[in-house]
Amino acid sequence: MQSPHLTGLSQAELSDFVASLGEPAYRGRQIFAGIQARRLRSFADMTDLPNELREKLGENATISTLTLESRYISSDGTRRYLFKTHDDYPVETVFIPEERRDTICFSSQSGCPLQCTFCLTAQLGLLRNLTSGEIVEQIIVALNDAYGVGTRTPRGTNLVGMGAGEPFLNFDELIKATRIMKEPSGLHIVPNRITVSTAGIVPRIRELATIPDRPHLAISLAAPNDELRNELMPINKKWPIEQLMAACRDFEKSLKRGERFTFEYVMLDGVNDSDEHARQLANLLHRYRLHAKVNLIPHNPAEPLPYQPSPRDRVEAFQQILESKGVHAFIRRPRGQDILAACGQLAARTTPRSSEAVL
Numbered sequence: 001m002q003s004p005h006l007t008g009l010s011q012a013e014l015s016d017f018v019a020s021l022g023e024p025a026y027r028g029r030q031i032f033a034g035i036q037a038r039r040l041r042s043f044a045d046m047t048d049l050p051n052e053l054r055e056k057l058g059e060n061a062t063i064s065t066l067t068l069e070s071r072y073i074s075s076d077g078t079r080r081y082l083f084k085t086h087d088d089y090p091v092e093t094v095f096i097p098e099e100r101r102d103t104i105c106f107s108s109q110s111g112c113p114l115q116c117t118f119c120l121t122a123q124l125g126l127l128r129n130l131t132s133g134e135i136v137e138q139i140i141v142a143l144n145d146a147y148g149v150g151t152r153t154p155r156g157t158n159l160v161g162m163g164a165g166e167p168f169l170n171f172d173e174l175i176k177a178t179r180i181m182k183e184p185s186g187l188h189i190v191p192n193r194i195t196v197s198t199a200g201i202v203p204r205i206r207e208l209a210t211i212p213d214r215p216h217l218a219i220s221l222a223a224p225n226d227e228l229r230n231e232l233m234p235i236n237k238k239w240p241i242e243q244l245m246a247a248c249r250d251f252e253k254s255l256k257r258g259e260r261f262t263f264e265y266v267m268l269d270g271v272n273d274s275d276e277h278a279r280q281l282a283n284l285l286h287r288y289r290l291h292a293k294v295n296l297i298p299h300n301p302a303e304p305l306p307y308q309p310s311p312r313d314r315v316e317a318f319q320q321i322l323e324s325k326g327v328h329a330f331i332r333r334p335r336g337q338d339i340l341a342a343c344g345q346l347a348a349r350t351t352p353r354s355s356e357a358v359l
C-alpha cells in the first residue's frame with residue numbers, strides 16, 4: 001500500500017494522522033506549515049521537528065509523489081513541467097509569467113476522457129484522476145521553481161484549472177485541493193484567485209452553484225449551436241446546449257460580488273469563426289439572459305490536429321460583432337506555443353526546444 005501523501009491532507013487530517021503516530025496535534029500544524037507555507041519537499045528539511053519524528057514520518061508517509069521528468073522554457077518565459085506519478089502516469093503543469101500577476105495552469109486528470117477534437121490531450125484518453133495531493137503538489141513545485149522554496153509569492157499567483165483533464169469529472173478531489181490551498185497557514189491561495197474551466201458537465205455546474213467558497217467558473221463553449229458543438233465537443237451529445245445554458249443561467253444567478261463567470265471560445269479557422277457564428281453566439285447568450293464575458297482564444301495548432309487558428313482580423317471581426325450586440329469579448333494571447341504548453345496542447349509530449357534537465 002502507498003504511504004499517505006501528506007500534501008493532500010487538510011490541517012485537521014494531518015493532526016489526525018500525527019495522532020495515529022502518537023504525536024500531539026500541534027505537530028500536525030507544524031508539518032502542514034512546513035509542506036504548504038514553506039513548501040518544503042522532504043521531511044529532512046523540517047528542521048523544526050525532532051530527528052526522531054522526521055525519521056518516523058519518512059517511514060510512514062510521503063510529501064512528494066510526483067517526479068519531475070522535464071521542464072521546458074518558452075521564448076516568452078512560459079514554463080511547462082512534465083511529471084510522472086508514482087504509478088507512471090504523465091502530469092503537466094504550466095507556469096505563465098505575466099506583468100501584473102503570474103498564473104499557474106494545473107491538471108486535474110492524467111489524460112482526459114472527453115474527445116474535444118481541437119485538443120491534443122484528448123488523444124491520450126483518460127489515464128486516471130489525480131488526487132488532491134497531486135493537484136496541490138503541481139502548484140508547490142511550480143511556485144518553488146519560479147520564486148524559490150519557502151519564499152512568499154511576490155504578487156499573489158493566480159491558478160487556472162485548464163490543464164489536462166476535465167476538472168468536473170474529478171470534482172471532489174478538485175474542491176478538496178482548493179480547500180487545502182486556501183488555508184491561511186498554508187499556501188493561502190483563496191478560491192477567488194482560482195478559475196476552473198469545464199467542457200460542460202452540467203450536474204457539477206449545478207453543484208458548484210451551491211458551494212459558498214468556490215473558484216471562478218469558465219465554460220469552454222467552442223460553438224454556438226448543437227450541430228457544430230456535437231462535432232467539436234462530443235460531451236455536448238450528453239448535455240446539449242439548452243441544458244448547459246440553463247445551468248449557466250442558474251449559476252450566474254448564484255454569483256456573489258467579486259466572483260467571475262466566463263465563456264471560453266476557441267477560434268478555429270473556417271470552422272466556428274464566421275460572422276454568422278458570432279451572431280448566433282450573441283443571440284444564444286441573450287436568449288438565456290447571460291451577462292458572462294467571452295474570451296476568444298485563437299486555436300493553438302499541434303500535429304495531428306486538423307485545425308488552424310483563425311487569422312487575427314477574423315478574431316477581431318468576431319469580437320466586434322459580439323461587442324456590437326452587447327456581449328463583452330476579449331482576445332486572449334496564446335502563451336508557450338513553442339513548447340506545447342498552450343491551451344489544448346498538453347499531451348505529455350517531449351519537445352526538443354528549450355528542454356532542461358530535471359530540477
Ligand code: SF4
Nearest residue numbers: 112114116119122165
Ligand atoms: S479541451 Fe479539456 S475537456 Fe476537452 S479533451 Fe481537452 S482537456 Fe479534455
